[in-house]
Amino acid sequence: MSNLDTLFKEHIQIRMRCADKALEALNYRSLILGAGEPFGYFADDNYAPFKTNPHFAHWCPAAGPHHVLKYEIGKKPLLIYYSPDDFWHLHERLDNPFWASNFDIIEVGTKEKIWESLGDLTYSVFLGNETKYACAKNIKINCELMEARLNWHRRFKSxxxxxxxxxxxxxxxxxxxxxxxxxxxxxxxxxxxxxxxxxxxxxxxxxxxxxxxxxxxxxxxxxxxxxxxxxxxxxxxxxxxxxxxxxxxxxxxxxxxxxxxxxxxxxxxxxxxxxxxxxxxxxxxxxxxxxxxxxxxxxxxxxxxxxxxxxxxxxxxxxxxxxxxxxxxxxxxxxxxxxxxxxxxxxxxxxxxxxxxxxxxxxxxxxxxxxxxxxxxxxxxxxxxxxxxxxxxxxxxxxxxxxxxxxxxxxxxxxxxxxxxxxxxxxxxxxxxxxxxxxxx
Ligand SMILES: [Mn+2]
Structure with missing residues (x-):
């Protein structure tokens, strides 16, 4: 195991401990983090350069939009990796990055599949800008108290x-x-x-x-x-x-x-x-x-x-x-x-x-x-x-x-x-x- 692997493993363990504490304090069972979708310009079909939702990035270095991460108290984090068959855009293939072993990973080709693959979402809280699917699942969206706790934890660097x-x-x-x-x-x-x-x-x-x-x-x-x-x-x-x-x-x-x-x-x-x-x-x-x-x-x-x-x-x-x-x-x-x-x-x-x-x-x-x-x-x-x-x-x-x-x-x-x-x-x-x-x- 390389130094980076060891450091990342420890980083994810800290994330899990912090999330356990935050979820328990606010009576949720799982945290759903969306990598996000790019911002489109008004009346245009062009998009701003993509920046990953920082809450997602705090857990996972995966590049590109639409991935979703689910962390349920006591379980290994689940990454739904968006990897469509798309000849219009470049999507980085997953390969085997240094961080992969810390997640259960499911690769899917459509955004609908992402949300189907997330499993039970009762008592979940979602943070991200891609709220359409989360709304349809009737889960709590962008809870400020949860954001405050995660922001606080982000202050202390692993x-x-x-x-x-x-x-x-x-x-x-x-x-x-x-x-x-x-x-x-x-x-x-x-x-x-x-x-x-x-x-x-x-x-x-x-x-x-x-x-x-x-x-x-x-x-x-x-x-x-x-x-x-x-x-x-x-x-x-x-x-x-x-x-x-x-x-x-x-x-x-x-x-x-x-x-x-x-x-x-x-x-x-x-x-x-x-x-x-x-x-x-x-x-x-x-x-x-x-x-x-x-x-x-x-x-x-x-x-x-x-x-x-x-x-x-x-x-x-x-x-x-x-x-x-x-x-x-x-x-x-x-x-x-x-x-x-x-x-x-x-x-x-x-x-x-x-x-x-x-x-x-x-x-x-x-x-x-x-x-x-x-x-x-x-x-x-x-x-x-x-x-x-x-x-x-x-x-x-x-x-x-x-x-x-x-x-x-x-x-x-x-x-x-x-x-x-x-x-x-x-x-x-x-x-x-x-x-x-x-x-x-
Ligand atoms: Mn400065």
Missing amino acids: DYEIHCLSEANRIAAKGHLAAKEAFYNGESEYEIHMSYLKAMQCVDTDLPYTGIVALDKNGAILHYHGRDKKRNGNVLLIDSGATYNNYASDITRTYATNNCDPVFIELLAQTEKLQKELCQAVKPGLYYPSLHETCHLKIAEILENVGILKISGDYQTALKDGITKVFLPHGLGHMLGIQVHDIGGKQLDEQGNPAPLNPSNISYRSLRFVGTLDQSVVVTIEPGIYFIQSLLSQFKETNKHSDKINWSLIERLMPFGGIRIEDDVAPMGHANRNLTREYLP
């Missing part, structure tokens, strides 16, 4: 999942190294992106999310998805990942040429140093929003160090007055797993109660993970500093603290867009494992 996340980082590191080289060779956003894909031997739809490849001022558009053909940028902000067995990596790097303003180069060096310090602080028991707050205080310090802010070392007040949020409007990071922004970050417990937020701290509102880190709760750490025209103008015109900002220096730095550095970090033992830096400096 050793198999950590392995997959690490592999997703290893693969993405190849792309990032190629992108860096392409940038220093003067390539355009489009060319850098193509170099990224080529190095990983993949296409856009294999990526866990639409990558951000931003040269210069485009880095200040936080979800920039352009692919400009203009060459010879001075700054590259690249936020791009890879997928391995449905698990995502989420990595950002910022590179600058020597043609940049020296203040920007200094900002980049200090942000990198801060990012590494924040990563080192990740450990079980740490309340994540407190690290977000530390990040904002340090950003205030950095901005003062390079002469952007005049705040006499009063970082706490700069945070309270919302000055740091002008430069860093997003959260420190988020949970990572099957989904890039793994679900359940604002959930307090497995019942699905919401985590309390500190309403007095305005910088918390954009935070996607409000909780305490525990063993193997993988998170991203992604501090940034941006020169966003709209936020800066608004602050200058309406905020009574606008005299604390060195506006002539801001004007000089605007053309360079912004900085973000992001790693994926797994709290482990009394410290952590930085899954990204193991492969990418």
Whole structure:
């Protein structure tokens, strides 16, 4: 048995134990998870690239739509694998993947057969978007309390999942190294992106999310998805990942040429140093929003160090007055797993109660993970500093603290867009494992 087989076996056993607990608590007998069906565009016969229902993917790496998994308390999970005789579309044949021995598997050729093969469905709960057949069987659909419990369990990664996340980082590191080289060779956003894909031997739809490849001022558009053909940028902000067995990596790097303003180069060096310090602080028991707050205080310090802010070392007040949020409007990071922004970050417990937020701290509102880190709760750490025209103008015109900002220096730095550095970090033992830096400096 290979290492992956052993890890997966253990992963499925954990899934079964967690599902037993959730099913018993909510008085169900079996859990039915649909891989799902692709989303079709309105008034069109085209479909969006298929993404598997994350609840299904948590149990089974099988690719493609329509498969259904049934787990009944105390029984071996049953996978109904959809394998039609279809010359219009490609359907991956089952073969003998590493995970197969953990399921009883029935291969069927029609969607109707899937549901006939599931057996007794009394006291079942179905999660997925393919609800038509489940409705016809009169079973409970997309029960929120069940979703909350499964989302909660997804927070704690098994050793198999950590392995997959690490592999997703290893693969993405190849792309990032190629992108860096392409940038220093003067390539355009489009060319850098193509170099990224080529190095990983993949296409856009294999990526866990639409990558951000931003040269210069485009880095200040936080979800920039352009692919400009203009060459010879001075700054590259690249936020791009890879997928391995449905698990995502989420990595950002910022590179600058020597043609940049020296203040920007200094900002980049200090942000990198801060990012590494924040990563080192990740450990079980740490309340994540407190690290977000530390990040904002340090950003205030950095901005003062390079002469952007005049705040006499009063970082706490700069945070309270919302000055740091002008430069860093997003959260420190988020949970990572099957989904890039793994679900359940604002959930307090497995019942699905919401985590309390500190309403007095305005910088918390954009935070996607409000909780305490525990063993193997993988998170991203992604501090940034941006020169966003709209936020800066608004602050200058309406905020009574606008005299604390060195506006002539801001004007000089605007053309360079912004900085973000992001790693994926797994709290482990009394410290952590930085899954990204193991492969990418
Ligand atoms: Mn991220």
